[in-house]
Amino acid sequence: MNLKIIEGEFYALMGPNGSGKTTLASIIASVRFPTSGKIEIYGKEPENAKELIGYVPQENFSSPILTGEENLMYFAGLLGYPKNAAQKIVNEILNKIGLSKDANKRVSDYSGGMRKRLEVATALFPNIKILILDEPTTGLDPSARRKFLSLIQELRKEKATVLLITHIGADAELASRVGLIDEGEIIAEDEPEKLKKASGLKDVMNIETAIKSEDIAKILSRFSEKKKVLETDVGYRVYCKDVEEVTPEIVRSLDAIGCKVTKIETERPSLEDVFFKLTEKMVREVS
Amino acid sequence: MGQITATLGKTIKEFIRQKTILFWTIAWPILWVLIGSFSFTGDAPSEVVSYIKGSIAISMSVFALMTAGIANLPGNIAQDRERGLLSKLMSMPINPWRDFVGRILALLAFSSLAAILVTLVGYGCGARFSYSLISLLQSIGFLLLVSLASAGIGMLIGTFIKHVHGAIMSGVGIAVVTAAISGVMAPFSSLPWILQQFARIYPISSANSSITCLVVGEGYAGYNPLTASQTTFTIVISLLLFFAGLITYSRFCWRKE
Numbered sequence: 001m002n003l004k005i006i007e008g009e010f011y012a013l014m015g016p017n018g019s020g021k022t023t024l025a026s027i028i029a030s031v032r033f034p035t036s037g038k039i040e041i042y043g044k045e046p047e048n049a050k051e052l053i054g055y056v057p058q059e060n061f062s063s064p065i066l067t068g069e070e071n072l073m074y075f076a077g078l079l080g081y082p083k084n085a086a087q088k089i090v091n092e093i094l095n096k097i098g099l100s101k102d103a104n105k106r107v108s109d110y111s112g113g114m115r116k117r118l119e120v121a122t123a124l125f126p127n128i129k130i131l132i133l134d135e136p137t138t139g140l141d142p143s144a145r146r147k148f149l150s151l152i153q154e155l156r157k158e159k160a161t162v163l164l165i166t167h168i169g170a171d172a173e174l175a176s177r178v179g180l181i182d183e184g185e186i187i188a189e190d191e192p193e194k195l196k197k198a199s200g201l202k203d204v205m206n207i208e209t210a211i212k213s214e215d216i217a218k219i220l221s222r223f224s225e226k227k228k229v230l231e232t233d234v235g236y237r238v239y240c241k242d243v244e245e246v247t248p249e250i251v252r253s254l255d256a257i258g259c260k261v262t263k264i265e266t267e268r269p270s271l272e273d274v275f276f277k278l279t280e281k282m283v284r285e286v287s
Numbered sequence: 288m289g290q291i292t293a294t295l296g297k298t299i300k301e302f303i304r305q306k307t308i309l310f311w312t313i314a315w316p317i318l319w320v321l322i323g324s325f326s327f328t329g330d331a332p333s334e335v336v337s338y339i340k341g342s343i344a345i346s347m348s349v350f351a352l353m354t355a356g357i358a359n360l361p362g363n364i365a366q367d368r369e370r371g372l373l374s375k376l377m378s379m380p381i382n383p384w385r386d387f388v389g390r391i392l393a394l395l396a397f398s399s400l401a402a403i404l405v406t407l408v409g410y411g412c413g414a415r416f417s418y419s420l421i422s423l424l425q426s427i428g429f430l431l432l433v434s435l436a437s438a439g440i441g442m443l444i445g446t447f448i449k450h451v452h453g454a455i456m457s458g459v460g461i462a463v464v465t466a467a468i469s470g471v472m473a474p475f476s477s478l479p480w481i482l483q484q485f486a487r488i489y490p491i492s493s494a495n496s497s498i499t500c501l502v503v504g505e506g507y508a509g510y511n512p513l514t515a516s517q518t519t520f521t522i523v524i525s526l527l528l529f530f531a532g533l534i535t536y537s538r539f540c541w542r543k544e
Contacts, residue, residue, distance in 0.1 A: 026374070026378075029378040030377065030378055030543075031374050031377045031378050031543065032543055033543050050378060050379055050380040051380045053378060055374075055375060055378035055379075056375075057371040057374045057375055057378075058371065059369075059370050059371025059374070060370060060371070061370050061371040061372040061374070061375045062370075063297065063301060063372075065300070065301055065304045065305060066297065066300055066301070066304075070297070070300065073293075073296075074293050074294075074296070074297045075293075075379075076293075077289065077290065077292060077293025077294075077296070078290050078293050078294075078376070078379060078381055079379070079380075080289060080290070122375070
């Protein structure tokens with residue numbers, strides 16, 4: 001793998017579980033040793049560049065029985081800030097992440113989104129130049145996810161270098177550049193829109209059916225580019241060249257086997273579609 | 288603030304705010320002081336009863352130190368690892384030894400508080416002691432050995448038992464069982480011969496008997512543990528357990544894969 005992230009860039013690394021994203025993030029964050037190869041951060045090895053990195057692992061590592069402020073004061077202490085300076089910085093950070101009002105609440109009383117923002121806050125101390133966020137929106141409800149992503153957008157304005165590890169296409173689309181990773185290799189890398197364009201995908205049809213079966217997928221694959229159909233939570237995604245032309249045919253074919261189509265809609269392809277087109281694998285498991 | 292004071296502050300707050308920890312380290316020994324002081328004194332003469340109560344208060348203070356080291360410390364380590372804090376810390380410019388010193392200082396501060404509370408309750412129940420300044424200082428030395436040996440065992444448990452509840456329950460189990468079979472929770476004289484031998488070599492019960500001997504009297508300890516050989520052995524084994532735990536913790540808990 002060859003990966004270069006430029007200072008001030010918001011880079012998203014997107015791939016399915018087991019593709020090596022977290023391993024790569026933890027190697028950059030100096031939590032693991034690489035089995036081979038070399039990583040340089042501002043010309044230094046990760047072990048010697050720890051003071052520049054703010055790593056936010058997947059797990060909720062903040063202490064639930066401490067308050068938000070106490071958690072941040074703990075990290076300020078670990079970073080060696082004197083008490084008064086630490087308090088000032090912590091107040092500023094709490095303000096930045098929108099948790100000033102809840103600073104004295106125990107983290108166990110925080111929502112998932114508030115807790116994640118607090119954990120990102122541990123990577124916002126001065127002198128930290130690179131933020132590594134490992135699957136930060138996993139498990140957040142849509143509203144908490146939106147709030148969290150707007151925080152990341154704010155950080156982007158401050159020219160922080162951000163490496164976002166994710167398997168969610170919509171999160172990756174916020175990045176200035178996206179790397180698609182599969183089995184430890186970066187299979188495509190570019191700006192989100194350019195990646196979509198390069199994939200050649202035009203329209204994507206979301207087809208919801210009353211039931212799901214292999215036969216339905218087989219029929220739909222006849223209408224999809226390269227015969228690839230993505231199974232989703234509620235139905236199928238079909239990659240079409242001409243939606244208007246194939247829609248009646250799809251409905252007729254499914255009707256012939258007694259399958260009722262409950263909804264059809266068309267949308268622009270997502271990064272998850274691009275990943276599927278390249279690998280025939282889904283980035284996210286269908287629940 | 289330095290790394291040590293940051294870790295010390297965080298760990299003490301976590302100890303004090305967890306009901307399970309407060310129960311096993313403070314409430315449980317106090318309960319036994321109350322039960323023991325009013326139930327286990329038998330028909331002993333009144334001038335002896337207050338010293339029996341004194342030996343019970345000491346044993347329960349030692350038990351509080353044991354629980355803090357053997358159960359609370361591994362619980363705290365396992366909790367930090369399970370929730371990914373150790374990964375986060377490994378990514379930061381942090382010295383593992385300072386983290387360790389912070390944890391141990393928190394343990395000593397918390398367990399001292401527990402031991403003082405247990406002793407005060409014992410005193411309130413009528414426990415009396417007979418000591419000089421020298422014997423008091425020697426007792427504090429033995430209490431420190433109890434904490435070090437317990438912390439050593441605790442770090443071994445915390446390093447190898449990954450699950451939080453597994454680590455806490457293993458610690459509580461080891462603390463309760465070893466206290467019961469080594470004379471910390473029962474009179475030395477009532478133990479069978481084989482367990483009396485174990486009580487002599489188990490550094491925590493040996494230190495417990497030594498303290499009882501120093502501040503209550505040899506008769507209440509059941510034997511004289513203050514021989515040169517046994518004292519040396521207790522010191523050596525306590526330090527060995529502590530350093531074994533320390534090396535294991537810093538090697539395996541902070542090991543990069």
